[in-house]
Amino acid sequence: MRASTPPVDGWSSPPAGERRTVLLIGLTTLAILAVAFGAMALGVSYFWVVFPVGFGGVLPLVVAYGHRTDGADRDRESATNASAETTSPAAAGQDEALRTLRARYARGELTDEAFETRLERLLETESVANAANRVRRPRSAGDDRGGEGGQRD
Known part of the structure; x- marks a missing residue:
């Protein structure tokens, strides 16, 4: 468990290892909205399909991928720290x-x-x-x- 001080304004930035995941989620959300509203502006009648497919399918996959890579990075970092702590x-x-x-x-x-x-x-x-x-x-x-x-x- 990571000890942290509560932020003054109520918002906190993610830990360094999770920033990539947060960035991926933000970019994916932006891409989904851009495609959906772009399709709507072009007069595509089924533009609404982008929302359930994007937010119900694509975004959860991006979140899972991000958490998986963050976990692998944390495991790799902890293994590196553990090997550095043990001396031959x-x-x-x-x-x-x-x-x-x-x-x-x-x-x-x-x-x-x-x-x-x-x-x-x-x-x-x-x-x-x-x-x-x-x-x-x-x-x-x-x-x-x-x-x-x-x-x-």
């Missing part, structure tokens, strides 16, 4: 590793150089492919994989 275990692990790294740096356990080196290493290994490339890469002289005193993190 790898991303959660990296977030935890980054928090730990920052905490150790804040406590003074790491030097600026050690922090920067480990931060770069952490960011390099965001994906599985990057991590695999990092493991296969030969160690350089300046690469401190063992941490302070040869200990691993």
Whole structure:
């Protein structure tokens, strides 16, 4: 259920997802009236048939189509929001590793150089492919994989 404040003038605009349906309904109504009154102006004796066919048949189909597409848009949006809210275990692990790294740096356990080196290493290994490339890469002289005193993190 959507919480909203009541409008001051008694009228409210439809939610963003339903504006397309409201527009379709308005355009359909305008088209039905234009055809019916146009037929009447041209002297067509059965112009009245446009009203029951248009408002009794065409307009309900447009309304159903609009609500169906609005529902599909809402479902798609909620699925997108739900997938964005759930993080993968790898991303959660990296977030935890980054928090730990920052905490150790804040406590003074790491030097600026050690922090920067480990931060770069952490960011390099965001994906599985990057991590695999990092493991296969030969160690350089300046690469401190063992941490302070040869200990691993």
